[in-house]
Amino acid sequence: MAASRRTTRRTFLKTGAAGLAALAAPRGFGATPDLKLKKPIKVGCQTILSGPLGGYGEFMRKGAVLAMEEINASGGVGGSPLELNFRDEELKVDVGVKNARYFVDDWGADFLIGIDSSAVALAVGEIMPTLNKILIVTHGATEKFNEDLVYKKHIKQCFRICVPVYQDGIASAFIAKDLPVKKWATISPDYEYGHTSWKMFRATLKRMKPEVEFVGESFAKFGTVDFSSHISKVMGAQPEAIFSTEWGGEAVTMVKQAKLFKVFEQTKAFMIAMGSAMDVLQGLGADYPDGVWASGRYYFGYPDTPQNKKFVETFRKRWQSYPSYVSETSYAALYAIKKAVEKAKTLEIDPVIAALEGLQVDRPAGPCTIRKEDHQAIYAVPWGRIKHDPNFPMPILGDLRVAPTDEYYRKPPFPPVEA
Amino acid sequence: MEPAARSGAGRAAAAAVLCAAVLAVPALFGAFAQYFALNVLLLMLLALSFNLLFGMTGLLSFGHAAFYAAGAYSTALLLRAGAPLFPAVIAGALCAAVLAAVVGAFCVRHTRVYFSMLTLAFGMFVYAIVWKWTDVTGGDDGLVGIPRMRLGLPGPFDLNLAPLRNYYWFAALLVLASAGLLHRLSRSPLGLALRAIRENAERAEFSGIRVRRTIFLAFVVAGAFAGLAGALLAPLEQTVAPTAAHWTKSAEPVMATLIGGPFSFAGPIVGAVVYLGLKEIIVRFTEYWLLVFGLVLLGVVLAFRGGLLGAAEALLSRRPWMSGPRTPAAASPR
Structure with missing residues (x-):
C-alpha cells in the first residue's frame, strides 16, 4: 500500500x-x-x-x-x-x-x-x-x-x-477436452458469471467430447468464507475433475479448504478460471497445489x-x-x-x-x-498449470496452452448457449 | 425542531427554503447536480418514511430497503413492459404498500429488538428473492435498459421525460408533495396516536387506541412512501440492481435520520443532505473514503446526540448541550 x-x-x-x-x-x-x-x-x-x-x-x-x-x-x-x-x-x-x-x-x-x-x-x-x-x-x-x-x-x-467470459467457459473446455477425465463437477459463484461460465463450459465440452458427464454442482454465494459444505456436496458425486470460477479471496479460501479435504489427491484435474490473477497467486503462495489449471484475462508470462x-x-x-x-x-x-x-x-x-x-x-x-x-x-489468453519456481516470489504457470481465438470467441449473431 | 421553526411562520419558512433550493438546482447547476439532487431527494423521502416508524412510533426498522426495492423493481418491470411513467410509478408505490401489509402483519406483533430483527429478516428475504429469481429480476445483473419516455397524463401534461431536467421536475415535485403529506400526517390524529404509542403503548391501549392496528397502518404508509422513492429511482438510473434491497441500503435512512435527528420532522431531510453531501465531497479527495466517511459519521453521531437538529434545538433553547442521551421519552412534545 x-x-x-x-x-x-x-x-x-x-x-x-x-x-x-x-x-x-x-x-x-x-x-x-x-x-x-x-x-x-x-x-x-x-x-x-x-x-x-x-x-x-x-x-x-x-x-x-x-x-x-x-x-x-x-x-x-x-x-x-x-x-x-x-x-x-x-x-x-x-x-x-x-x-x-x-x-x-x-x-x-x-x-x-x-x-x-x-x-x-x-x-x-x-x-x-x-x-x-x-x-x-x-x-x-x-x-x-x-x-x-x-x-x-x-x-x-x-x-x-x-x-469476456469466453475465456472462463469456452477456452477452458478446449483444455478440458484433452484431459484424461470424463466426470466433471463445479464449485462456482452463485451469480451470473458463475452460472454462465459453467453453462458455456458444459456446452462446449459436450460438443467436443460427447462422452463427458457433469455429475455435480455447488454454487457459493458472494462473500462465502466456508466452502466445506460446497466441497463435500460436490465430492459426494465422485467427480474426476473440478471446474471452478471462484476468484479473488474466495478462490484462495476455496483452494485452502479443498486441500484440507484432500480434493487434490482425489481428483485428476482442477481448473480455476481466474486462478492466475496476481491476488490468487500471491494469496496462496506455497499453498497453491502444483498442476492446478489456471487462467485469467492476461498472464504476465505470455x-x-x-x-x-x-x-x-x-x-x-x-x-x-x-x-x-x-x-x-x-x-x-x-x-x-x-x-x-x-x-x-x-x-x-x-x-x-x-x-x-x-x-x-x-x-x-x-x-x-x-x-x-x-x-x-x-486476443488469446493462455491456460497453464501452476508450478513453483524459486526465481519468482509467487507460483507461476507452466505448460501454457492457447485455444485458437476464432474458435473460442463467440461470433455474431450469437446464438443462445444450449447446455 | 427549534423553537423558531415550531411556530407556523418558522415551519413555512423552512418549507420555503427547501422548495427554493429544489427549484434552484436546475436553474443554477448542470446535469450532474440535478442527478445528485435527485439522489438526495429520494433518500430524503426514504428517510422520512422510515422516521414515521422510528422517530414517531419508536420502532427501528432494519428492512426498509425491501419496500424501496419492491417499488423500484415493480416500476422497472412495468416500464419495460411499455407502461407510461406516472401510472408505473404509482403502481410501484402500491406494490410496496402491499408488500408492507404482508410483512407488517407479522412485524407489528413485536416491538423493540424483536421488531428490528424481524424487519431485517424480511428485508434479507426480499433480497434473496431478488437475487435468485433471475427470470423476473435479472438476478445479480438487475434490470437494465429501463425506458423513461412519456409521463402518461392526459393532454398537455403528457411530458416527454427523457431529458433529465424534465424528469427532475416531475420527481422533485412528487417528493416535495409526499414530504408535505407526511408532514400533514405527523400532525393528524394518526400521528398523535403513534406518538402516544411511542411514549407508552400500554397507556395508549387503555385510552382506546388500537395499538397494533395503528402501528400496522403506519407500517403500510411508510412502506408505500419508501416504495415511491424506489419507484422514482428506476427511471432515474434506468437500471435497478439487487443492492437496492440489501441491508446496507436499509442502513442509509437509519444513518440519515440519526445524523439529522429523529425527533423533528425535518431531521431526515437535513440528514439526507448531510449524509450524501459529505460522501460526495470525501469521495473526491481520497480513495480511502470509507475510512474518512466513517470517522466523520462517528464524530457527528457522538457529538450531536439527537442529531444535528436536536443539537441545534438544545443550543437555541440554551439547554446544556450534552445533557445525556435523548430518548424518545425525553423528546419534547409537539
Missing part, C-alpha cells in the same frame, strides 16, 4: 504538467504531432477500491497510471497530455452509474474506463448513449455486454478491451515477446510487483484511446468510434483486434 500512496491526485496533476512541459521542449523519437486537441484529455476510471476485492482496483490503477505516465512522457495523445481520475465502483450498480455521470457531467471526462462488476458494466453501458462518451470496460466479463448491448441494441459507445517483457519490467520497476491482468487491460485501454484518437485526429465521438472499430492494438498481451460488430477486443 506504500507504493499506492505515491499517486495521489496531486501526482496526477503534476504528471500532467510534466507532460505539458515535455511538449514545450523539442522531442524527436516517440513524439506525436500536435493535433491541437483539448488539453488535457480526461479519462475517468472506476474500479473496486474498497473491501476484500480492493486489491483488484489497486492493480487496475497501477496499470492505468503507468500507461498515462508513458504516454505523457512521449508527447501525450496527439499532443495533449492525459489526466486520470479514479473513483471507487464498490461493485454497486447505483454507485457505478453515479460515478459515470459524475465523470462526464461534472468532471468533464472524454473517456471512461474500468468497471469490475458485470452488473455495473451493463448498467453503465445502458446510459452511455445519454452521456455520449466512449466507455472501455477493462474487467467486467459478461457476454451480455458485447452481445446484447453492442451487437443487438447497437449501443456503439461501449467497448471492451479484456477477454506471450514471450520483447514488448510484453518490457511491460512487465517497467511495471515491476514502477510498482515493485508483477502486473495482474487488470493492470494490463487498463494499460491497453489507454493505448487504444491514444491510437484511436490519433487516427481520428479529433475527440468527436463518431469518428473515434469509427477509428476504434477494427483497430489493431499492440498490447503486452499480444496484438488484438477490436471486432467491429460487437466492439470486443479479440
